[in-house]
Amino acid sequence: MSKAQVVMADVFGKYYDALDGAVQAQVLQFIMKMQRDPDANGLNLKPPKGGRDKRVRTARINDNFRAVLMHYADRIYYLVAVLPHDDAYTLASHIIFDINKVTGGVELINLASVEGTLGGQPAKAPAEQTEPSVFAEVSGADFDRLGVHPSVVPALREIRSVDAILGFVEHLPKLARDVILCLADGMTVEQVWEQVSSVAATSDTIDPEDYEAANERPATKESFVITGDVAEFKQIMSEPLSAWRIFLHPAQRALAERKTPNKGSVRVTGGPGTGKTVVALHRVKALAERMPPGQAILLTTYTTTLAELLRSLLEDLGGAQLAAKVDVRNIDKVSYGIAKDIFGTKTPKPLGDDEIRKRWEEVADEQQSHRWDARFLEAEWKQVVLAQDVRSRDEYFAASRAGRGRRLNRPERAQVWGLIEAFEHRLDAAGEVGVTQLAAQAARIASGWNDETRPYRHIVVDEAQDLHAAHWKLLRALVPDGEDDLFIVGDAHQRIYGNQTPLSAHGINVRGGRSKRLTLNYRTTRQILATSLSLLGDAKFDDLDDSTEDLAGYRSVLGGARPELVEHPSTAAELAGLITRIEGWLGEGLKEDEIVVTARTNKLVKAAVEALNGAGIKAVQVMSRQTPEIGSGVHVMTMHRIKGLEYRAVAIIGVGADHVPQPGAMTPVSEDRLQHERDLQRERSLLFVAATRAREQLAITWAGKRSPFLEGGH
Numbered sequence: 004m005s006k007a008q009v010v011m012a013d014v015f016g017k018y019y020d021a022l023d024g025a026v027q028a029q030v031l032q033f034i035m036k037m038q039r040d041p042d043a044n045g046l047n048l049k050p051p052k053g054g055r056d057k058r059v060r061t062a063r064i065n066d067n068f069r070a071v072l073m074h075y076a077d078r079i080y081y082l083v084a085v086l087p088h089d090d091a092y093t094l095a096s097h098i099i100f101d102i103n104k105v106t107g108g109v110e111l112i113n114l115a116s117v118e119g120t121l122g123g124q125p126a127k128a129p130a131e132q133t134e135p136s137v138f139a140e141v142s143g144a145d146f147d148r149l150g151v152h153p154s155v156v157p158a159l160r161e162i163r164s165v166d167a168i169l170g171f172v173e174h175l176p177k178l179a180r181d182v183i184l185c186l187a188d189g190m191t192v193e194q195v196w197e198q199v200s201s202v203a204a205t206s207d208t209i210d211p212e213d214y215e216a217a218n219e220r221p222a223t224k225e226s227f228v229i230t231g232d233v234a235e236f237k238q239i240m241s242e243p244l245s246a247w248r249i250f251l252h253p254a255q256r257a258l259a260e261r262k263t264p265n266k267g268s269v270r271v272t273g274g275p276g277t278g279k280t281v282v283a284l285h286r287v288k289a290l291a292e293r294m295p296p297g298q299a300i301l302l303t304t305y306t307t308t309l310a311e312l313l314r315s316l317l318e319d320l321g322g323a324q325l326a327a328k329v330d331v332r333n334i335d336k337v338s339y340g341i342a343k344d345i346f347g348t349k350t351p352k353p354l355g356d357d358e359i360r361k362r363w364e365e366v367a368d369e370q371q372s373h374r375w376d377a378r379f380l381e382a383e384w385k386q387v388v389l390a391q392d393v394r395s396r397d398e399y400f401a402a403s404r405a406g407r408g409r410r411l412n413r414p415e416r417a418q419v420w421g422l423i424e425a426f427e428h429r430l431d432a433a434g435e436v437g438v439t440q441l442a443a444q445a446a447r448i449a450s451g452w453n454d455e456t457r458p459y460r461h462i463v464v465d466e467a468q469d470l471h472a473a474h475w476k477l478l479r480a481l482v483p484d485g486e487d488d489l490f491i492v493g494d495a496h497q498r499i500y501g502n503q504t505p506l507s508a509h510g511i512n513v514r515g516g517r518s519k520r521l522t523l524n525y526r527t528t529r530q531i532l533a534t535s536l537s538l539l540g541d542a543k544f545d546d547l548d549d550s551t552e553d554l555a556g557y558r559s560v561l562g563g564a565r566p567e568l569v570e571h572p573s574t575a576a577e578l579a580g581l582i583t584r585i586e587g588w589l590g591e592g593l594k595e596d597e598i599v600v601t602a603r604t605n606k607l608v609k610a611a612v613e614a615l616n617g618a619g620i621k622a623v624q625v626m627s628r629q630t631p632e633i634g635s636g637v638h639v640m641t642m643h644r645i646k647g648l649e650y651r652a653v654a655i656i657g658v659g660a661d662h663v664p665q666p667g668a669m670t671p672v673s674e675d676r677l678q679h680e681r682d683l684q685r686e687r688s689l690l691f692v693a694a695t696r697a698r699e700q701l702a703i704t705w706a707g708k709r710s711p712f713l714e715g716g717h
């Protein structure tokens with residue numbers, strides 16, 4: 004009897020998750036037995052008949068399930084999958100292993116998927132059959148040099164449309180996937196070599212038979228978890244963004260790891276799931292590693308919840324050592340810190356947007372004659388007064404009201420200013436301040452500093468689309484104007500807090516080569532992406548500066564089920580439908596905390612939690628800044644809270660005409676037409692954000708008439 008080592012391929016995680024608990028326990032026992040003695044009776048370890056790779060083995064888990072393994076050295080096995088008997092044999096006879104000629108890493112190629120993808124496509128239209136192969140210009144030797152395994156080249160030659168490429172690359176090893184996508188994007192073989200393959204290449208001399216050496220190379224470690232301990236394996240797989248083991252796409256790497264300093268600020272835009280946060284975090288790491296001692300770097304975003312998420316992701320990426328070098332805090336905390344340094348204990352208490360809204364409603368309600376709408380007044384205060392740091396009646400009369408949709412004559416302006424002044428006095432007297440107002444005050448203080456006193460050497464901003472003019476003024480003043488000063492990532496399609504201002508208005512120049520757009524979505528399937536994009540309708544979006552931007556070229560390599568859009572006659576019926584939907588997902592093997600239910604209002608969130616709990620499904624409402632405990636159930640939260648997160652399955656409920664757009668969040672057209680349009684766009688973006696959190700499954704439901712945002716093609 005002699006011991007063996009069992010190594011788990013990362014794809015094994017997917018198969019393992021799909022097993023029920025009893026079979027999972029048998030898999031654990033199987034692994035222990037294998038480690039003790041792979042020749043023991045009962046394991047039935049043998050090569051499958053007709054296998055393409057002589058090193059593939061199958062083994063018995065129980066009457067119905069078989070393990071698929073690769074035996075690659077004396078006593079070392081890669082565990083690839085555990086599947087029902089017939090599926091296991093199909094997989095076993097179609098996989099091959101090899102050591103990649105470029106990376107020197109072990110690759111697993113599933114020829115059933117590669118060949119099946121093309122075979123499973125709808126019959127080609129006659130015109131398409133005559134289309135040349137997309138890769139007609141690339142020779143076999145080129146593919147080989149770039150690191151694409153020869154076994155997939157014949158199938159590649161059959162590809163005649165971009166859509167077919169996206170379905171195809173999903174099943175390829177990572178290097179091959181990047182190479183194919185870059186070739187399809189029009190890069191030459193030489194460019195792909197320089198930007199993709201040579202970067203991933205090992206400097207070792209590669210022995211094509213030495214799997215033990217291959218096992219130690221970084222490329223292997225990105226696809227295989229080198230552990231024989233299932234508990235450790237599960238823990239590694241469940242870490243947030245196990246993406247730290249991912250190859251950055253060349254476009255992402257060029258931004259994140261660039262060694263020559265950028266001349267000034269950089270802007271990165273891109274649709275949801277294109278890896279903007281991943282790039283921002285890798286950029287922070289690269290800048291922090293190069294930064295001389297005594298300097299500081301700020302990583303900031305709009306909400307506290309997202310700042311906390313960024314902090315924990317940064318720790319995952321670079322450990323406590325990296326986290327200690329970086330100041331991670333949301334923009335309100337940045338403002339507060341500055342005010343606190345100046346005013347000490349006299350610093351007023353900051354009030355969030357909800358509280359500020361209530362104060363404006365009080366002021367509006369107390370008016371005797373002309374009734375100005377609270378929303379109008381609040382928007383005037385934020386978009387004109389705070390955005391331009393207006394401090395007096397005269398300044399207000401001189402201020403630009405560009406972007407406001409209602410003209411004010413002089414007496415009206417005087418009236419509005421009177422109310423704004425009264426509002427500010429009232430806050431002041433109570434020792435309170437609005438968070439955006441505090442940012443304007445902090446920006447005023449920081450603008451008086453000189454380069455020696457500016458606290459940061461670099462600032463990295465995530466979710467930049469949500470920042471207000473006062474925030475940009477503040478950030479600009481916190482870092483000296485120069486190399487790698489600001490690195491800004493955001494997406495105007497996901498703007499949900501109603502702030503919009505061009506970066507150039509704040510001395511931040513990101514034009515020309517200083518801007519990049521990411522287009523490849525790594526989160527969402529093509530089917531979910533198509534539904535999400537239809538929610539945007541014909542709306543126009545900006546590029547965080549003063550031009551427009553669309554999502555041209557935005558695409559996903561992942562394929563999956565079509566989203567469900569379901570109408571119900573009543574909210575009660577909708578909640579009953581939700582229970583069935585969640586039970587269905589749980590039945591398909593999804594874990595409770597891989598599922599989220601989201602709604603526009605807190606009221607509906609609470610109703611969903613109650614309905615699910617009532618049906619015996621564990622569910623928990625996730626509030627802002629809260630991280631639910633593992634095992635607490637299906638997550639339920641508002642569309643605002645779900646920003647920046649991702650789940651395997653997303654159910655969006657209450658998407659009826661009377662809820663989305665939310666009537667209480669809309670400025671009446673009669674008050675301000677432009678503001679009404681902006682409110683509408685913000686509500687649309689909110690639904691878009693919710694839909695794009697889904698990795699694999701999306702269900703959208705409503706009671707009664709559907710939301711106008713659902714009219715775009717479904």
Ligand SMILES: Nc1ncnc2c1ncn2[C@@H]1O[C@H](COP(=O)(O)OP(=O)(O)OP(=O)(O)O)[C@@H](O)[C@H]1O
Binds near residue numbers: 275279280524647
């Ligand atoms: N190169 C890559 N290879 C594999 N997965 C990736 C890659 N880049 C990003 N991802 C994954 O894609 C998902 C989305 O990434 P990320 O959250 O950074 O996107 P984002 O653009 O910030 O999204 P959003 O704007 O919707 O918040 C994450 O699960 C991340 O791990």
